[in-house]
Amino acid sequence: NAGVTQTPKFQVLKTGQSMTLQCAQDMNHEYMSWYRQDPGMGLRLIHYSVGAGITDQGEVPNGYNVSRSTTEDFPLRLLSAAPSQTSVYFCASSYSLGGYGYTFGSGTRLTVV
Amino acid sequence: DQQVKQNSPSLSVQEGRISILNCDYTNSMFDYFLWYKKYPAEGPTFLISISSIKDKNEDGRFTVFLNKSAKHLSLHIVPSQPGDSAVYFCAASGRAGGTSYGKLTFGQGTILTVHP
Numbered sequence: 001n002a003g004v005t006q007t008p009k010f011q012v013l014k015t016g017q018s019m020t021l022q023c024a025q026d027m028n029h030e031y032m033s034w035y036r037q038d039p040g041m042g043l044r045l046i047h048y049s050v051g052a053g054i055t056d057q058g059e060v061p062n063g064y065n066v067s068r069s070t071t072e073d074f075p076l077r078l079l080s081a082a083p084s085q086t087s088v089y090f091c092a093s094s095y096s097l098g099g100y101g102y103t104f105g106s107g108t109r110l111t112v113v
Numbered sequence: 114d115q116q117v118k119q120n121s122p123s124l125s126v127q128e129g130r131i132s133i134l135n136c137d138y139t140n141s142m143f144d145y146f147l148w149y150k151k152y153p154a155e156g157p158t159f160l161i162s163i164s165s166i167k168d169k170n171e172d173g174r175f176t177v178f179l180n181k182s183a184k185h186l187s188l189h190i191v192p193s194q195p196g197d198s199a200v201y202f203c204a205a206s207g208r209a210g211g212t213s214y215g216k217l218t219f220g221q222g223t224i225l226t227v228h229p
Binding site: 097101 | 117119144145147149154155156157158159160162163164202204206209214215216217218219220221222
């Protein structure tokens with residue numbers, strides 16, 4: 001049971017480049033989310049999905065796209081990378097909401113130069 | 114506007130003593146409160162949660178207290194162990210059916226150091 005798997009673990013992009021951060025879970029969880037962590041700011045929600053085909057915006061969605069074609073996968077696309085998107089990105093999944101904690105992946109550290 | 118705040122950036126305690134981590138929130142629509150622990154280069158790990166209809170929830174060495182009137186929650190770790198040294202985040206989400214249900218709002222985190 002791998003849990004939540006994120007790839008790559010590290011990435012350096014040039015300003016203006018695009019890329020996709022991959023996230024996969026093998027726990028058959030319906031709910032998946034993407035967060036970014038910046039120093040002194042905790043984690044902030046980027047995008048959110050309650051099931052295949054259904055996504056919603058979080059607190060900081062600008063510059064990012066998501067899609068959810070399967071239960072297992074929830075990729076995050078950076079359309080045109082900017083230095084402000086330098087951050088650590090975490091994907092998370094849960095079988096239910098409310099007080100049931102999300103399971104987080106180990107993160108992708110992205111640097112945009 | 115920071116809806117969930119952890120005002121202590123760091124806390125240092127002696128092994129075996131109690132660690133108390135605090136968290137304040139401003140949004141009265143929050144219905145669930147969660148605590149996560151994070152080690153460097155790893156993702157956050159869920160520790161314990163509490164619903165707004167309760168004022169206490171306990172799981173082993175970890176107890177979370179909720180004071181709704183003060184919009185304040187705390188995590189107690191007793192006894193503290195060196196392996197508890199990590200960053201602790203509190204988080205909140207809205208009630209079922211609401212627009213923020215399942216969307217976690219995190220505090221800034223508190224670095225806990227437990228000395229042997």
